[in-house]
Amino acid sequence: xxxxxxxxxxxxxxxxxxxxxxxxxxxxxxxxxxxxxxxxxxxxxxxxxxxxxxxxxxxxxxxxxxxxxxxxxxxxxxxxxxxxxxxxxxxxxxxxxxxxxxxxxxxxxxxxxxxxxxxxxxxxxxxxxxx
Amino acid sequence: xxxxxxxxxxxxxxxxxxxxxxxxxxxxxxxxxxxxxxxxxxxxxxxxxxxxxxxxxxxxxxxxxxxxxxxxxxxxxxxxxxxxxxxxxxxxxxxxxxxxxxxxxxxxxxxxxxxxxxxxxxxxxxxxxxxxxxxxxxx
Numbered sequence: 001x002x003x004x005x006x007x008x009x010x011x012x013x014x015x016x017x018x019x020x021x022x023x024x025x026x027x028x029x030x031x032x033x034x035x036x037x038x039x040x041x042x043x044x045x046x047x048x049x050x051x052x053x054x055x056x057x058x059x060x061x062x063x064x065x066x067x068x069x070x071x072x073x074x075x076x077x078x079x080x081x082x083x084x085x086x087x088x089x090x091x092x093x094x095x096x097x098x099x100x101x102x103x104x105x106x107x108x109x110x111x112x113x114x115x116x117x118x119x120x121x122x123x124x125x126x127x128x129x130x131x
Numbered sequence: 132x133x134x135x136x137x138x139x140x141x142x143x144x145x146x147x148x149x150x151x152x153x154x155x156x157x158x159x160x161x162x163x164x165x166x167x168x169x170x171x172x173x174x175x176x177x178x179x180x181x182x183x184x185x186x187x188x189x190x191x192x193x194x195x196x197x198x199x200x201x202x203x204x205x206x207x208x209x210x211x212x213x214x215x216x217x218x219x220x221x222x223x224x225x226x227x228x229x230x231x232x233x234x235x236x237x238x239x240x241x242x243x244x245x246x247x248x249x250x251x252x253x254x255x256x257x258x259x260x261x262x263x264x265x266x267x268x269x270x
Contacts, residue, residue, distance in 0.1 A: 104136060104139070109147060110143065110194065111160075
Protein backbone atom coordinates (compact mmCIF):
# COMPACT_ATOMS: atom_id res chain seq x y z
CA UNK A 1 0.00 0.00 0.00
CA UNK A 2 1.11 3.55 -0.68
CA UNK A 3 -0.16 6.92 0.50
CA UNK A 4 -1.09 8.70 -2.74
CA UNK A 5 -3.93 11.00 -1.68
CA UNK A 6 -4.97 12.69 1.55
CA UNK A 7 -8.14 14.76 1.87
CA UNK A 8 -8.98 18.17 3.29
CA UNK A 9 -12.68 19.13 3.56
CA UNK A 10 -13.42 22.49 1.94
CA UNK A 11 -16.68 24.40 1.77
CA UNK A 12 -15.88 25.97 -1.62
CA UNK A 13 -13.69 24.06 -4.07
CA UNK A 14 -12.97 26.95 -6.43
CA UNK A 15 -12.03 29.26 -3.57
CA UNK A 16 -9.89 26.48 -2.08
CA UNK A 17 -8.11 25.90 -5.39
CA UNK A 18 -7.23 29.59 -5.60
CA UNK A 19 -5.98 29.66 -2.00
CA UNK A 20 -3.93 26.48 -2.22
CA UNK A 21 -2.35 27.46 -5.57
CA UNK A 22 -2.16 31.28 -5.61
CA UNK A 23 -1.39 31.74 -1.90
CA UNK A 24 0.25 28.52 -0.69
CA UNK A 25 1.98 27.79 -4.01
CA UNK A 26 0.69 24.27 -4.67
CA UNK A 27 0.06 23.05 -8.21
CA UNK A 28 -3.22 21.61 -9.54
CA UNK A 29 -2.73 17.94 -10.41
CA UNK A 30 -6.13 16.32 -11.14
CA UNK A 31 -9.44 18.00 -11.87
CA UNK A 32 -12.32 15.68 -12.81
CA UNK A 33 -15.96 16.82 -12.80
CA UNK A 34 -18.09 14.51 -10.65
CA UNK A 35 -21.42 16.34 -10.55
CA UNK A 36 -22.78 19.82 -11.16
CA UNK A 37 -21.13 21.21 -8.02
CA UNK A 38 -18.36 18.70 -7.20
CA UNK A 39 -14.98 17.81 -8.66
CA UNK A 40 -12.25 15.30 -7.85
CA UNK A 41 -9.75 18.07 -7.34
CA UNK A 42 -6.20 17.51 -6.13
CA UNK A 43 -3.12 19.69 -5.67
CA UNK A 44 0.51 18.79 -5.02
CA UNK A 45 3.52 20.57 -3.62
CA UNK A 46 5.38 22.48 -6.33
CA UNK A 47 8.68 21.13 -4.98
CA UNK A 48 7.44 17.54 -4.86
CA UNK A 49 5.01 17.09 -7.72
CA UNK A 50 5.23 13.30 -7.58
CA UNK A 51 4.43 13.41 -3.86
CA UNK A 52 1.15 12.86 -2.02
CA UNK A 53 -1.84 14.61 -3.59
CA UNK A 54 -4.07 16.78 -1.40
CA UNK A 55 -7.72 16.22 -2.26
CA UNK A 56 -9.84 19.34 -1.79
CA UNK A 57 -13.08 17.56 -1.06
CA UNK A 58 -16.44 19.33 -0.78
CA UNK A 59 -17.70 16.95 1.91
CA UNK A 60 -18.96 19.70 4.29
CA UNK A 61 -21.51 20.65 1.62
CA UNK A 62 -22.83 17.12 1.18
CA UNK A 63 -22.43 15.33 4.49
CA UNK A 64 -23.58 17.07 7.66
CA UNK A 65 -21.26 15.16 10.06
CA UNK A 66 -18.28 16.31 8.00
CA UNK A 67 -19.41 19.93 8.36
CA UNK A 68 -19.92 19.46 12.12
CA UNK A 69 -16.48 17.84 12.58
CA UNK A 70 -14.75 20.50 10.50
CA UNK A 71 -16.40 23.31 12.49
CA UNK A 72 -15.60 21.68 15.84
CA UNK A 73 -11.91 21.42 14.91
CA UNK A 74 -11.86 24.96 13.59
CA UNK A 75 -13.52 26.45 16.69
CA UNK A 76 -11.02 24.63 18.94
CA UNK A 77 -8.13 26.01 16.86
CA UNK A 78 -7.01 22.47 15.96
CA UNK A 79 -5.26 22.11 12.58
CA UNK A 80 -6.93 19.74 10.13
CA UNK A 81 -3.51 18.81 8.78
CA UNK A 82 0.04 20.13 8.53
CA UNK A 83 2.60 20.89 5.83
CA UNK A 84 6.37 20.90 6.20
CA UNK A 85 8.37 24.03 5.39
CA UNK A 86 12.08 24.87 5.52
CA UNK A 87 11.50 27.97 7.65
CA UNK A 88 8.26 28.65 9.55
CA UNK A 89 9.30 32.26 10.19
CA UNK A 90 9.93 33.01 6.49
CA UNK A 91 6.71 31.28 5.41
CA UNK A 92 4.79 33.14 8.12
CA UNK A 93 6.12 36.49 6.87
CA UNK A 94 5.38 35.58 3.23
CA UNK A 95 1.79 34.54 4.05
CA UNK A 96 1.14 37.53 6.33
CA UNK A 97 2.13 39.79 3.41
CA UNK A 98 -0.49 37.97 1.32
CA UNK A 99 -3.20 38.67 3.92
CA UNK A 100 -3.36 35.19 5.51
CA UNK A 101 -4.65 35.12 9.10
CA UNK A 102 -2.71 33.19 11.74
CA UNK A 103 -4.19 31.85 15.00
CA UNK A 104 -0.76 30.64 16.22
CA UNK A 105 2.28 32.76 15.39
CA UNK A 106 5.66 31.00 14.93
CA UNK A 107 6.21 29.07 18.15
CA UNK A 108 9.10 26.81 19.12
CA UNK A 109 7.92 23.57 20.65
CA UNK A 110 10.77 21.29 21.56
CA UNK A 111 12.37 19.99 18.39
CA UNK A 112 9.92 21.72 16.03
CA UNK A 113 8.65 25.20 15.25
CA UNK A 114 4.99 25.58 14.29
CA UNK A 115 2.45 28.17 13.18
CA UNK A 116 -1.26 27.83 12.35
CA UNK A 117 -3.25 29.73 9.74
CA UNK A 118 -6.82 29.91 8.40
CA UNK A 119 -7.19 28.40 4.90
CA UNK A 120 -10.39 30.46 4.36
CA UNK A 121 -12.28 27.25 3.47
CA UNK A 122 -13.15 26.11 6.99
CA UNK A 123 -9.82 24.75 8.25
CA UNK A 124 -6.85 25.61 10.41
CA UNK A 125 -3.64 24.42 8.75
CA UNK A 126 -0.34 24.02 10.58
CA UNK A 127 3.08 24.60 9.06
CA UNK A 128 5.98 22.87 10.73
CA UNK A 129 9.76 23.07 10.63
CA UNK A 130 11.98 20.49 12.26
CA UNK A 131 14.64 22.18 14.36
CA UNK B 132 -6.78 31.30 23.95
CA UNK B 133 -8.06 28.34 21.91
CA UNK B 134 -8.10 24.74 23.09
CA UNK B 135 -5.20 24.00 20.72
CA UNK B 136 -3.06 26.85 22.09
CA UNK B 137 -3.67 25.55 25.62
CA UNK B 138 -2.59 22.09 24.47
CA UNK B 139 0.61 23.48 22.94
CA UNK B 140 1.51 25.08 26.27
CA UNK B 141 0.61 21.93 28.21
CA UNK B 142 2.73 19.66 26.00
CA UNK B 143 5.65 22.10 26.01
CA UNK B 144 5.67 22.07 29.80
CA UNK B 145 5.18 18.31 29.95
CA UNK B 146 7.85 16.98 27.59
CA UNK B 147 10.01 19.87 26.40
CA UNK B 148 11.11 21.34 29.73
CA UNK B 149 14.78 20.38 29.57
CA UNK B 150 16.30 23.06 27.32
CA UNK B 151 19.83 21.69 27.75
CA UNK B 152 18.80 18.31 26.33
CA UNK B 153 16.92 20.03 23.52
CA UNK B 154 20.00 22.11 22.66
CA UNK B 155 22.11 18.95 22.50
CA UNK B 156 19.79 16.99 20.16
CA UNK B 157 18.93 19.98 17.96
CA UNK B 158 22.65 20.77 17.64
CA UNK B 159 23.32 17.12 16.80
CA UNK B 160 20.65 17.01 14.12
CA UNK B 161 21.95 20.24 12.56
CA UNK B 162 25.45 18.77 12.58
CA UNK B 163 24.23 15.64 10.78
CA UNK B 164 22.35 17.78 8.23
CA UNK B 165 25.44 19.83 7.46
CA UNK B 166 27.96 16.96 7.55
CA UNK B 167 25.85 13.96 6.57
CA UNK B 168 28.39 12.82 3.98
CA UNK B 169 31.41 12.82 6.24
CA UNK B 170 31.16 9.22 7.42
CA UNK B 171 29.63 10.12 10.75
CA UNK B 172 29.66 7.70 13.66
CA UNK B 173 27.98 7.79 17.04
CA UNK B 174 31.42 7.86 18.69
CA UNK B 175 32.35 10.95 16.71
CA UNK B 176 29.02 12.68 17.36
CA UNK B 177 29.12 12.03 21.10
CA UNK B 178 32.72 13.31 21.22
CA UNK B 179 31.62 16.69 19.86
CA UNK B 180 29.13 17.20 22.69
CA UNK B 181 31.27 15.54 25.41
CA UNK B 182 28.53 13.10 26.39
CA UNK B 183 28.40 9.31 26.28
CA UNK B 184 27.25 7.79 23.02
CA UNK B 185 24.55 5.78 24.83
CA UNK B 186 23.13 8.94 26.41
CA UNK B 187 23.20 10.69 23.04
CA UNK B 188 21.47 7.74 21.39
CA UNK B 189 18.72 7.76 24.03
CA UNK B 190 18.24 11.53 23.83
CA UNK B 191 18.09 11.61 20.05
CA UNK B 192 15.58 8.75 19.92
CA UNK B 193 13.47 10.30 22.65
CA UNK B 194 13.14 13.69 20.94
CA UNK B 195 13.19 12.70 17.25
CA UNK B 196 11.73 9.19 17.42
CA UNK B 197 14.66 7.77 15.41
CA UNK B 198 18.23 6.82 16.18
CA UNK B 199 20.92 9.12 14.70
CA UNK B 200 21.84 6.27 12.32
CA UNK B 201 18.25 5.92 11.05
CA UNK B 202 18.04 9.69 10.64
CA UNK B 203 21.36 9.77 8.78
CA UNK B 204 20.25 7.00 6.40
CA UNK B 205 17.02 8.87 5.62
CA UNK B 206 19.03 12.01 4.88
CA UNK B 207 21.38 10.07 2.62
CA UNK B 208 18.45 8.57 0.67
CA UNK B 209 16.73 11.96 0.34
CA UNK B 210 19.92 13.56 -0.92
CA UNK B 211 20.67 10.68 -3.27
CA UNK B 212 17.23 11.20 -4.86
CA UNK B 213 18.18 14.80 -5.60
CA UNK B 214 21.51 13.72 -7.17
CA UNK B 215 19.77 11.06 -9.29
CA UNK B 216 17.13 13.57 -10.41
CA UNK B 217 19.94 15.85 -11.60
CA UNK B 218 21.19 13.01 -13.82
CA UNK B 219 24.15 11.82 -11.74
CA UNK B 220 25.10 8.16 -12.19
CA UNK B 221 24.39 5.65 -9.45
CA UNK B 222 28.11 5.17 -8.74
CA UNK B 223 28.67 8.94 -8.48
CA UNK B 224 25.60 9.34 -6.26
CA UNK B 225 26.80 6.53 -4.04
CA UNK B 226 30.17 8.26 -3.74
CA UNK B 227 28.68 11.69 -2.95
CA UNK B 228 26.40 10.40 -0.19
CA UNK B 229 29.28 8.28 1.14
CA UNK B 230 27.77 4.83 1.02
CA UNK B 231 30.08 1.92 1.58
CA UNK B 232 29.13 0.18 -1.65
CA UNK B 233 26.73 0.63 -4.59
CA UNK B 234 25.19 -2.72 -3.66
CA UNK B 235 24.25 -1.71 -0.10
CA UNK B 236 23.11 1.67 -1.43
CA UNK B 237 20.79 0.03 -4.00
CA UNK B 238 19.35 -2.35 -1.41
CA UNK B 239 18.60 0.46 1.05
CA UNK B 240 17.27 2.75 -1.70
CA UNK B 241 14.84 0.04 -2.81
CA UNK B 242 13.68 -0.65 0.75
CA UNK B 243 13.07 3.06 1.42
CA UNK B 244 11.52 4.13 -1.90
CA UNK B 245 10.14 0.93 -3.42
CA UNK B 246 12.32 1.42 -6.51
CA UNK B 247 15.91 0.57 -7.35
CA UNK B 248 18.08 3.61 -8.17
CA UNK B 249 17.95 2.55 -11.86
CA UNK B 250 14.12 2.37 -11.80
CA UNK B 251 14.00 5.70 -9.99
CA UNK B 252 16.19 7.34 -12.64
CA UNK B 253 14.03 5.90 -15.45
CA UNK B 254 10.87 7.16 -13.75
CA UNK B 255 12.34 10.64 -13.37
CA UNK B 256 13.36 10.67 -17.03
CA UNK B 257 9.88 9.64 -18.16
CA UNK B 258 8.33 12.27 -15.89
CA UNK B 259 10.58 15.05 -17.24
CA UNK B 260 9.75 14.04 -20.83
CA UNK B 261 6.05 14.03 -19.96
CA UNK B 262 6.33 17.48 -18.32
CA UNK B 263 8.21 18.79 -21.38
CA UNK B 264 5.49 17.40 -23.65
CA UNK B 265 2.78 19.08 -21.55
CA UNK B 266 4.65 22.41 -21.64
CA UNK B 267 5.01 22.12 -25.42
CA UNK B 268 1.28 21.47 -25.76
CA UNK B 269 0.61 24.46 -23.51
CA UNK B 270 2.59 26.78 -25.79
